[in-house]
Amino acid sequence: MESEYIRCKECGKAFIPSKRRNQLYCSHNCQVVHNNRIYNARRAERTGPNRTCKECGKRFYSLKSSARFCSPQCYREHERKERSARRQLTAIAQMRRKEKRRQQERDAYLARRDLEAKESERAIPVRVSIGENGLRIESRGNCVGGNASHTRHTP
Ligand SMILES: [Zn+2]
Numbered sequence: 001m002e003s004e005y006i007r008c009k010e011c012g013k014a015f016i017p018s019k020r021r022n023q024l025y026c027s028h029n030c031q032v033v034h035n036n037r038i039y040n041a042r043r044a045e046r047t048g049p050n051r052t053c054k055e056c057g058k059r060f061y062s063l064k065s066s067a068r069f070c071s072p073q074c075y076r077e078h079e080r081k082e083r084s085a086r087r088q089l090t091a092i093a094q095m096r097r098k099e100k101r102r103q104q105e106r107d108a109y110l111a112r113r114d115l116e117a118k119e120s121e122r123a124i125p126v127r128v129s130i131g132e133n134g135l136r137i138e139s140r141g142n143c144v145g146g147n148a149s150h151t152r153h154t155p
């Protein structure tokens, strides 16, 4: 029957009280935790809050100098944010690595193309002469007098 169960004042778990009638906690541990909390709360009332929650910014009291959060909820929320921030950072790092690789491949390709272009330019001798109209004529190719198809006029 429902009435046989009692909810633990500390963890909220339903349990059947044994022996003692006024059992408020499911376990000795919960009772200790609860008593500590009450003790700390009373102490906090006397001394005032001594720490600031890293998550919600609320001032709270804790005996532990390493305490960073006012409640387990704030701790969980903080962990959740940290996890998603880490995931995001990993995703960004991956994207940057990919982008860098693409850039390197592009650079390598352009360098290779430049080199090939230079080599093919070297293979064709360039002769410079001044034409009848006074323009510089650069002739590429081995044919004397310049080949029309390889002639470029530059002012
Ligand atoms: Zn409990």
Ligand SMILES: [Zn+2]
Binding pocket: 053, 054, 055, 056, 057, 058, 069, 070, 071, 074
């Ligand atoms: Zn908080």
